Amino acid sequence: GQSLEQPSEVTAVEGAIVQINCTYQTSGFYGLSWYQQHDGGAPTFLSYNALDGLEETGRFSSFLSRSDSYGYLLLQELQMKDSASYFCAVRDRYSGAGSYQLTFGKGTKLSVIP
Amino acid sequence: DAGVIQSPRHEVTEMGQEVTLRCKPISGHDYLFWYRQTMMRGLELLIYFNNNVPIDDSGMPEDRFSAKMPNASFSTLKIQPSEPRDSAVYFCASSLEISGVRGEQFFGPGTRLTVL
Numbered sequence: 001g002q003s004l005e006q007p008s009e010v011t012a013v014e015g016a017i018v019q020i021n022c023t024y025q026t027s028g029f030y031g032l033s034w035y036q037q038h039d040g041g042a043p044t045f046l047s048y049n050a051l052d053g054l055e056e057t058g059r060f061s062s063f064l065s066r067s068d069s070y071g072y073l074l075l076q077e078l079q080m081k082d083s084a085s086y087f088c089a090v091r092d093r094y095s096g097a098g099s100y101q102l103t104f105g106k107g108t109k110l111s112v113i114p
Numbered sequence: 115d116a117g118v119i120q121s122p123r124h125e126v127t128e129m130g131q132e133v134t135l136r137c138k139p140i141s142g143h144d145y146l147f148w149y150r151q152t153m154m155r156g157l158e159l160l161i162y163f164n165n166n167v168p169i170d171d172s173g174m175p176e177d178r179f180s181a182k183m184p185n186a187s188f189s190t191l192k193i194q195p196s197e198p199r200d201s202a203v204y205f206c207a208s209s210l211e212i213s214g215v216r217g218e219q220f221f222g223p224g225t226r227l228t229v230l
Contacts, residue, residue, distance in 0.1 A: 033217030042205060042221040043157070050216070087157065091217045100145055100214030101170060104157040 002026040004105035006088055011111045012078055020073045020086050020108045028093025032071045034062050035087045083112045118222035120206050126228045132194040135225045138187055139208030148191050149205040196229045
C-alpha cells in the first residue's frame with residue numbers, strides 16, 4: 001500500500017519562509033504533487049515533481065528526493081492569503097500502468113500570522 | 115471554461131434517504147474522479163472513470179455507494195440508504211491524460227453532505 005506523512009499544522013509569520021515536508025512510502029513511484037486548499041474551498045494544483053531537484057513557480061517551490069522518498073513545498077514571502085491547508089499526493093503504479101490516480105496525505109494546515 | 119461543476123453545493127438529508135450527487139467535468143477531460151473528504155480520513159478517492167468507464171472502484175466504502183457516468187459530460191454518485199457517517203464533503207475532479215501525467219487534477223467546488 002501507500003502512506004504519506006506530513007505535519008498536521010505549521011505557523012509562520014507574514015513575510016517569512018516556510019517549508020512543509022512530506023515523506024512517502026509506495027511502490028513504483030511516478031511523482032509527487034502539491035495542492036492548496038482554503039477553508040471551504042476545493043483543492044487546487046500547485047506543483048509536480050517527477051525527478052529529483054527543485055521546481056520553482058513564483059513564490060512557491062517544490063523539491064523531491066526519490067532516493068529518500070521525501071519532498072517539500074517551500075513558500076517564500078508569506079502572505080496572509082497563503083493561510084490554507086497543503087496536501088502532498090503521490091502518483092504511482094499501485095493501481096496499474098497508465099493510472100493517474102493520486103493518493104493524498106492528510107494535509108498540513110498553515111497559519112500565517114502578522 | 116466554467117470548470118468542474120457540482121450540484122447540489124449543500125445537501126441535508128435524514129438517515130435512510132437516497133442521496134444523488136452530480137458532476138459535470140471540464141469539457142474534453144477524459145478522466146473523472148470522485149473523492150470524499152472528512153477530518154478523520156482526509157481526502158479519499160472513491161472511484162474514477164476513464165472515457166466514461168469505471169476503472170477503479172476499490173475506494174467505494176460499501177454497496178450503499180454507486181457511481182455512474184452515462185456520458186462524457188455527466189456523472190452521479192448515489193448513496194442509498196444514507197447514514198450519518200456518510201456526512202462529508204464530496205469532490206469531483208477531472209483531468210486530461212496530459213495533465214494527469216503530471217499529477218494535476220481539476221476539482222469542483224464540492225458538495226457538503228449532512229446526514230441527520
